[in-house]
Amino acid sequence: MCNFGAREGCQATAMVALTCLFSKEIIPMPKMYGWVREVVPESPADLAGLQPGDLIRTINGNLIRDLVDYRFYVADEELTLGFERQLTHHEVRITKSSDENLGVLFGEEPAPFIRQCANKCVFCFIKGLPERFAPQPGLAHGMRSSLYIKDDDYRYSFLFGNFITLTNLKEHDWQRLDEQKLTPLYVSVHTTDPDLRRKLVDGPRAGDIIDHIKRLGEMHITCHTQLVLCPTINDGEHLDQSIRELAALRPIVESISVVPVGLTKYNNMIKTGELPPLRHYTRQEADAIIAQVELHQRRFAAEEPDMYPFVYLSDEWYYITGHEFPPAQHYGSYSQIENGVGMTRFLIEQWNRSKRRLPAAMPETRRVTLVTSVMAYPVIEQFAADIRQAERLEVQVLPIVNTFFGAEVTVAGLLCGQDVLTALQENSNLGDLVLLPRVMLDNEGTRFLDDVTVEEFKQRLHVRAEFVRNAQETIDAIRSLASPVRETAATKVALRIQAR
Numbered sequence: 350m351c352n353f354g355a356r357e358g359c360q361a362t363a364m365v366a367l368t369c370l371f372s373k374e375i376i377p378m379p380k381m382y383g384w385v386r387e388v389v390p391e392s393p394a395d396l397a398g399l400q401p402g403d404l405i406r407t408i409n410g411n412l413i414r415d416l417v418d419y420r421f422y423v424a425d426e427e428l429t430l431g432f433e434r435q436l437t438h439h440e441v442r443i444t445k446s447s448d449e450n451l452g453v454l455f456g457e458e459p460a461p462f463i464r465q466c467a468n469k470c471v472f473c474f475i476k477g478l479p480e481r482f483a484p485q486p487g488l489a490h491g492m493r494s495s496l497y498i499k500d501d502d503y504r505y506s507f508l509f510g511n512f513i514t515l516t517n518l519k520e521h522d523w524q525r526l527d528e529q530k531l532t533p534l535y536v537s538v539h540t541t542d543p544d545l546r547r548k549l550v551d552g553p554r555a556g557d558i559i560d561h562i563k564r565l566g567e568m569h570i571t572c573h574t575q576l577v578l579c580p581t582i583n584d585g586e587h588l589d590q591s592i593r594e595l596a597a598l599r600p601i602v603e604s605i606s607v608v609p610v611g612l613t614k615y616n617n618m619i620k621t622g623e624l625p626p627l628r629h630y631t632r633q634e635a636d637a638i639i640a641q642v643e644l645h646q647r648r649f650a651a652e653e654p655d656m657y658p659f660v661y662l663s664d665e666w667y668y669i670t671g672h673e674f675p676p677a678q679h680y681g682s683y684s685q686i687e688n689g690v691g692m693t694r695f696l697i698e699q700w701n702r703s704k705r706r707l708p709a710a711m712p713e714t715r716r717v718t719l720v721t722s723v724m725a726y727p728v729i730e731q732f733a734a735d736i737r738q739a740e741r742l743e744v745q746v747l748p749i750v751n752t753f754f755g756a757e758v759t760v761a762g763l764l765c766g767q768d769v770l771t772a773l774q775e776n777s778n779l780g781d782l783v784l785l786p787r788v789m790l791d792n793e794g795t796r797f798l799d800d801v802t803v804e805e806f807k808q809r810l811h812v813r814a815e816f817v818r819n820a821q822e823t824i825d826a827i828r829s830l831a832s833p834v835r836e837t838a839a840t841k842v843a844l845r846i847q848a849r
Contacts (some may be wrong), residue, residue, distance in 0.1 A: 350591065362718050363468075375641050380417075381415070382413060382414060382415050382418075382455070383402045383404050383405040383406060383413050383419075383432075383455065384403075384404055384455060384456045385399060385400065385401055385404070385405065385453055385454070385455065385456070386401060386454050386455055386456035387401055387453075387454040388400060388401060388452060388453060389450070389452035389453075389454070390452075392450065392452020392453075393443050393444075393445045393449065393452055394443070394451050394452040394453045395452055397430075397441045397442075397443045398441060399430070399432065399441070400434070400621055401607070402434070403417050403432045403433065403434050404432055404433040404434075404670045405419075405430055405431070405432045405453070406427075406431045406432060406433060406438075407429075407430070407431035408421060408422040408423055408428055408429070408430055408431075409425060409427075409428060409429050410431075411430070413472075415504060415529065416455070416504075417507065417800040418529075419455075419623055420653070421529045423451050424447060426441070426444060426445060426446060426448070427443075427444055428442065428443045428444075428445070428451075428519055428798075429441075429442050429443075430442075430443060438635065444445065447823050450719055452628055453833065456710065456802075456844045457621045462500075469629045469704050470544060470549065470550050470551065470552075471548075471549055471551070471579070471619075471621040471622075471624060471627060472577060472579065472610045472611075472612070472616070472627060478613075479615055487637075493805070498693055501513050501514055501516070501517055503515075503518065503522060503526065503534060504530065504531075504727040506531075506534045506535050506536075507531040507532070507533075507624050509536060510535050510573075510687060511535060512535045512536065512537040512575055512688075513534065513535065513536060513537065514536070514537050514550055514552060515527060515536055515554075515558065515561040515562075516550065516552040516554050516555050516559075516595065517552070519683075519823065522566075523564065525532075526565070526568060526570060526642040527568040527570075527614055530568070530569060530570060530573075531570065532569070532570040532571050533570070533571045533572055533573055533603060534565065534570060534571075534572045534573075535573050535574075535575070535629075536558075536562065536572045536573070536574045536575075537574075537577070538558055538574045538575065538576055538584040538591065538595065538605075539576055539577050539583055539591075540590075540591050540597065541555070541558060541559055541590060541591045542587055542590060542591070543556030543558075543582075543638075544556065544560060545583060545587060548622060548623065548624055549579075549582070549583060550705065551621075551622075559594065560596070561603055562574075562598055562602065563598065563601070564600060566598065566601035571600065571601055571602070571603050572601065572602060572826065573602075573603050573604045573605075573606070573685055574595055574602055574604070574605050574606070575605070575606045575607075575608060575685070575688060576588065576592075576605060576606070576608070577608050577610055578608065578609055578610060578630075578638065579624075579627055580605060580610075580625075580628055580629075580630055580631075580634060581625055582625060582686075582752050584638060588607070588638075588641065588642075589641070589645075592605060592642075592660055594643050596649070596659065596660075599659070603684065604659060604660070604661060604684050604685060605659065605660040605661065605668075606660075606662075606663055606685045606688050606689075606690045607638070607642055607660060607661065607662050607663065608662050608665065608688065608689060608690075609629070609635070609638075609663070609665055609666065609669075610627060610629075611758075612627055612628070612629060612757070612758075613754040613755050613757075613758050613763075614754060614755030614757075614758075615728045615754070615755075619654055627744075628708075629757060630669060630816060631670055631672060632670055632671075635666050635669040635670045636670050636672075638662075638666060638716075639662060639666050639667075639670060639672060642660060642662050645658075645659075646658035646659075646660060646661075650707075650766070651735050655681065656678075656826070657679075658679065661680070661685060661691070662688045662690070662693075663688065663689040663690050664689050664690065664691070664692055665689060665724075665739060666711075667693070668693075668724050674693055674694045675691075675694065675806050676694070677691075677694055677698050679691075679694075679796055680694060680695075683695055691738065693725075693728060694817075696728070696733075696820070697728065697731075698729075699819060699820045699821075700732055700735075700820040700831055702820075703824055704732075704735050704820070704824070704826050705822040706793070706821075706828070707735065707736060707738070707739060707762070707824055707827065707828075708739050708742070708827065708828055708831050709739060710740035710741055710742075710830060711739060711740065711741040711742045711830060711831055712741075713740050713741060714741045714742075714743065715741065715743070715780065715782070715830045715831075716742075716743040716744070716745070716778065716779075716780025716781055716782075716783050717736070717742070717743070717744050717745075717781065717782045717783075717784065717785070717827060717830070718745050718746075718773075718776070718779045718782070718812075719732075719733060719744065719745070719746045719747065719781045719782055719784050720745075720746055720747050720769065720773070720783060720784065720785040720786070721746060721747070721749070721786065722748060722749065722759055722761040722764065722770075722786075723750060723751075723756075723759040724759035724760055725760070725761060726746060729746050730746050732820075733745075733746045733821075736827065742830075743780065743828075745778075745780070747772065747776060748772070749761075749764050749768055749769055749772045750768070750772070751763060751764055751765075751768060752771075753765040753767070753768055753799065761786040761788055761789055762786075762788045762789065763798065764789050764797075765799040765801070766796075766797030766800075766801025766802075766806055767800050769785070769797070769806075770801070770806060770809055770810065771788070773810060773812075774809075774810075777826060779810075779812045780812070781812070781813065781830055782812070782813050782814075782826060782827070782830060783813065783814040783815070784810050784814075784815055784816075784817055784823055784826055784827075785814060785815070785816050785817070786817070787816040787817055787818040787822075789816070790803065790816060794816065795819075803816070
């Protein structure tokens with residue numbers, strides 16, 4: 350990984366893309382793939398007799414190394430599965446349609462032996478974390494150990510859209526890409542200038558990015574790319590050059606995202622080699638970037654039949670400058686939404702479609718607290734205004750300042766549990782319900798970045814708290830307040846004691 354971002358895996362990006370950071374955290378994986386966790390009832394696998402605990406070794410004679418292999422080989426209609434059960438090898442033949450799901454759910458992460466990053470990117474997200482075992486306020490050992498894994502794995506790029514640099518591919522990796530046609534991939538380019546990319550990425554074959562993308566094209570593999578901009582380093586003329594040279598590689602390159610470097614208090618103003626110290630963009634500089642990129646967008650939109658701009662600005666540029674977000678049609682299929690490109694517009698559109706389900710009134714006065722990041726506060730406040738239209742429903746929006754990573758880190762995905770708890774405990778009127786963004790938590794939805802568990806969080810809060818993913822879940826939680834409050838046995842006992 351190169352930087353903080355919505356996706357992990359060489360994900361250098363706008364801080365708004367960080368709303369998903371570490372929700373897709375990389376977890377150390379077992380060294381064997383294929384353990385069956387669950388078999389879907391009445392599925393082809395169930396009818397063939399597969400059971401939880403079986404270890405699928407081969408499909409039609411092909412070794413299953415990871416989820417990529419499984420998906421590739423299971424697409425055939427006639428399958429011979431080789432599997433182990435209690436150390437005994439078995440084979441079973443299965444016939445299914447090509448688009449039919451086999452019905453097997455695995456117990457491991459998607460790819461054993463995760464490919465770790467060998468680069469030394471100047472804006473690597475690891476540099477934005479505290480030292481793993483450095484004492485931190487309220488933490489015994491810093492952050493979760495899984496956050497310190499730098500992945501640069503093409504399998505994760507194909508499966509989940511993680512960004513990779515293409516610097517660590519060996520010949521057998523290229524052969525597998527060609528055989529299995531793993532497309533599209535997501536590639537961190539940053540600059541097409543070979544010398545500058547070597548300085549930014551500082552990894553093997555870093556200067557060969559154009560040749561690498563061309564080789565993907567020869568295999569009929571496409572990619573989405575990103576340029577993480579650092580002030581005075583790879584913007585200006587370098588940005589124009591990168592956009593032009595990547596555009597010349599269409600249709601291999603499907604899109605470009607332009608995102609500002611994301612920094613925390615741990616790596617702000619850090620200096621590497623001959624490059625200037627890293628810093629945040631000012632509003633004036635961000636205005637100039639928007640104007641520069643919009644010139645390219647207008648040209649590409651005029652050239653494309655579907656009028657899409659090909660190169661996209663991440664949301665943070667609009668937050669920094671106060672510019673209006675482009676309309677939904679600007680983003681097409683939202684191909685880089687998890688990189689913070691169009692995320693806010695998508696959320697606004699989703700809310701506008703869902704808000705008609707808001708209750709018209711509450712049976713009695715209720716109060717809701719919406720927890721959000723500093724950056725998203727203006728948008729969430731607009732949603733709160735819609736909620737306040739309901740009678741007897743009070744709403745407050747509470748933006749949380751990030752003290753752990755620094756106040757300039759303003760997105761929800763990088764808020765730690767202790768910061769959120771502190772802010773909530775200092776508020777004397779949280780009301781009946783606290784709603785928090787689900788992206789604050791890990792994949793399983795059980796822990797914050799600082800290892801505070803959801804269970805511990807709720808115990809210490811003493812107010813009903815729910816973590817929501819989208820507008821629909823937010824509205825469902827609010828609608829639940831209209832239901833009569835159920836008295837627990839403990840509550841009834843307390844009332845009887847008070848009556849005496």
